[in-house]
Amino acid sequence: MSLKDLNRSLWVFHVNSGSCNGCDIEIVATLTPRYDIERFGMKLVGTPRHADVLLVTGPVTRDMEKKLRRVFDQTPDPKVVMVIGNCGSTGGVFYESYNLVGPVDRIIPVDVYVAGCPPRPEAIIEGVVKVWAKLEKRGEKK
């Protein structure tokens, strides 16, 4: 029962908290045969109940705050949150906009940030590797 078992089988769930859709399309590109993330045992799932990793895009609009928190709570432990894109990390181009409550780490705890507007698929895959490293460290501590 260590977190090490998790890192070769990461099932990801994608949450859009108000992004411009650029990052979402990059996530879809990451799932294509060209990048083949199934090599690492990753899989896109349709419900937070099956997920290990939440991929959050977008700067969290006022409307999405509660929903994001709820999706986070719906995900079974142990879980990891990855923020994809500048918006989610800092606010990006929407910084200090009147209808933002984000960035994401004000709402839910974030483990890995992937910068870029939008980040390339390679960057997203690198983020996943960071998740592995993080999980391994946590597993050692336990």
Place this chain on the structure above:
Amino acid sequence: MIEALQAIALIPVVAIVGIFISLLFKGIDRILAARMQARIGPPLSQPFIDVKKLFMKENIVPKNSVKWLFEIMPIVSLTASLVVLLYVPLFGFKPLLDGYGDLILVIYLFAIPSLAMVLGGFASSSRYATIGAQREMVTMLSYEFPLAISIIAIAWVISKTGTCIPAFSLGTIFTIPVWGLVGPIGFLGLVLLSLVMLFVMPGEIGTVPFDAPEAETEIGGGVLTEYSGRNLALFYISSSVKTIAFAALIVALIIPWNISNILLLGGTGAIVADALFFLAKLFIVVFVGSTFVRVAIARFRITQIVKIYWGYASLAALFGLLLIAIDLSWMV
């Protein structure tokens, strides 16, 4: 008495071997699917890693669900899938519980994992799961008819070989290859029925293109939406066991030959050769019936599933039955 005790002692062995082989086949299936899409694909052990991970995850039971039903259904599903394995011929041997149940029982047992999923979906009180459960029921109603026709036709052919042999018993069916019992017209009919059975397979085990009940891109996982952790793992194992159980049934019905008498082997050599040959046959059926179709065709809508199974597949099966009827009436 001693035989019965032996059978009971073998039950856990069959269960463990069955789970192991089914997960292995799932790994092969995923690698082959990846190769067909010009990808590298996951390692062979991926399904084992997935299951291990799911077992260590938190198991959430939704607040509004019917808790006992929600919790018990994954176990029911897995048990039913494993029980099927005891009634189908595996590795070139007679079914473990031969004489205690026949084809009709097997068909009913195959319905139980799907029913368990339906009940679990309804019990979870999620709207997505409810839609998925309804779709699952509709799919089940659609594929049952062509499947029943095919199986009854084969049993019918076998019943003509002599009086008072148990034609529906899988122990009999797998010792008498049906292909030798019919003339050219009946042969055509059997080919048609075999194709229908292979075509029913993805519906029965719920893979693409007939996975509308679990469509994760439109209804978020369907029947399994609310399942997580241990319960999800049980459903995962159950569906892969069901895959090889159904493939083993098809093997017993349409490619029942053993290789040992062709190679003129005896003793242990024969057992090993037959077991390996069985795995090869099983692999061919899983590949044709599941992997290939899964990669080649995109998901059907639920209306299309009904039309395909009730319309085309049933018509094809009835036509095959007709051909066999003509053939059998000529032979008399």
